[in-house]
Amino acid sequence: MRTMIVALVAFLAAGCSLGAASGSPGSGDAETVVVGYQSKTINTVTAGTLLRSLGLLEKRLGRRYRVEWQDYDTGAPITAKMVAGKIDIGSMGDYPLLINASRTQPLGDGRTDLVSVTGYNLRGGLNMVVVPPSSPARTLADLKGRAVSASAGSAGHGTLVQALEKAGLDPAADVETVNQLPQVGASALQAGTVQGYAQFVAWPGLLVFKKQARLLYDGSALGVPTFHGVVVRHAYAERHPDVVQAFLQAQIDATRYLHEHPVQAAESVAKVTGLPAEVVYLYNGRDGISTFDVTVKPQLVAALEHDVPYLRKIGTDFTDVDVDAFVDDAPLRKAYGPSYDADTASTVNPARITGRDATCGTQVSGPGRAGEIWLAGEQDTRPAATPTCLLRQLAAAAAGGRTVRAAYVPDAATGTHWFAGDSVWVRDPSAPKDDALLPFTTRDGAEAYLEDHPKAAIVSYEDALRAAAGGAAR
Structure with a gap:
């Protein structure tokens, strides 16, 4: 990770910072940019924790600006400070984003704009x-x-x-x-x-x-998309379009880094936040619960419209929001380049589980079936073609005295990645050998499967491991 950071810093210093392009004044003359973020809300790391730790925004801005990072537990205080003009750029979840718009749209030039997305889950798994x-x-x-x-x-x-x-x-x-x-x-x-x-x-x-x-x-x-995004004070963006461009370009840099180095990124975020790296990776890793993609997808905008009635029910002094007026991806289009429309139309997670499953002797075929094992002492995860194959790997690791940091499997119905040991396992003797042991995030989900598969039965995690190890999954 250190090598990648050095290389990226060298690239930015070579000509991509605003300071280098505009003849930066000394640091004493730097103007402050205030960024509000939530360090432990790890679906926002590309606009917060990871972005900050890599120093990407500072490198993009150069010496002309100084970044002041303000960390909060939820989006509410970020919105309050944006209303007061004390935070320029903030990141938060979809419901807080709507509240942010509700509070600021009546303010005219004091309104905020949704300019990018950090991470999302189209089914609502966040x-x-x-x-x-x-x-x-x-x-x-x-x-x-x-x-x-x-x-x-x-x-x-x-x-x-x-x-x-x-x-x-x-x-x-x-x-x-x-x-x-x-x-x-x-x-x-x-x-x-x-x-x-x-x-x-x-x-x-x-x-x-x-x-x-x-x-x-x-x-x-629930089947309703959920996401986190970035908002900018409209008046600030009008006065400082260069800062908005630098932020979005830095967020794109951080997103690319997370895709290419998911384990290192998880370790980095864990070090800063105190969260276990295994938990960070569950959400932010390959085929994790969150898909990191800065583009503002129509499904996510539609989700905002869908959520408006529920905010009224919550009783948060919520007023109507003009969602179309709130969303402004024009600055992002400029920062992103010509592939923006094509990438906006895609919902494929750029960070995919790939490789060969050595235990089952097959290539990983794609999301919805593949899992991963993170062994202690190893710098990367090991792919598993199916949950059944993953159990075999776990059994082999235990037999060899290896310590498993974490094992991740996709829910057989929704695809949500979850910890293998905390999943509800079903044994289906009518399924192919390598798919006979199926994980679900909840018992409710497992029982729904049983209704359509009368020969299947819920088994304990220990029994699922034994069945996989003995080759008797069927």
Whole structure:
């Protein structure tokens, strides 16, 4: 990673910074650019944590500007400071983005513009609901009459409201939603003062990885796109188009780095945030839950329109938003270049699992089936062609005394990547040998599969490992 950073810094210093192009004044004359971000919301790392750690924005800007980075837990304080003119550029999730637009559009030139996307999931997998490991709840409907922690107006809160309605519950009457910051809600879940926890990336994965929670509801089951994006104060962008161009070009640089070096990027983000690298990689790695792509896709704009009615229900003093007026990808088009339209139309994750599965002796064929194993002491992950093949690799690693840092498998129905040891496994004797053991993020998802496959049965993770190791998966 150090070699790549040095090379990228040399490239930028050679002629890509604004300072080099315009004859920079001394650092004492530098104008401050204030960027608000959420370090632990790792779906925004290409506009925040990773971008900052690589120094890409500073290199693009040169000595003419000084960057002041302000870190927050949620998007709400970023919006408040943008309204006050104290943050110039910010990144946040889709629901906070709409609240941001709602607060600023009445201000005329004080409004904000959505100029790029950091990461997205077309099915909604960035938001999840977890419960304590010992909870008797098996479906979201089992939380009726219970208290659920969520950050009001957040993407996690929005998903909870939509999912409860889909489950036949009244979000206002059937569940008590407790407005808490993510870290406060996590403590409340451990203390038992709330029985559920609805949050955004990476909090659900973190609690499950630490064995402090179990996944109850995967946002992917909702089938509604969710994403995080970048907003700029319109008046600031009018005065400083050069800064906006530098930011977007630096974000493109950071996105490319993440695609080409996902493990190193995860380690870098983990070092800065204190999050486990294994959790960061779950979301930000190859074929991870998040697809990092700066382009503003029509599906994501449509998702904003879809989310507006739910924000009204949440009760966040939300007023109508002109989504079309809020979205402005013209600066990004300029920064991106001629391939913008083609890349906007594509929803293929640029960071793909590739290679040969040595255990099953086959090439990885594509997303939805492939997984990865991260062994201790190794600098990269190992590909697995199918979840069944991954279990065989895990069994072989255990037999050889190897320590596994993490193993990732895609949900057999939604494709959401999850930890193999925390998945719900189904054994289907009617499936081909290398596909006979199937993982699901939730028990609800596994039971839906059983309805259409009467010969299949839910098995424990340990039994799935033994079946794979013994070659008796069928």
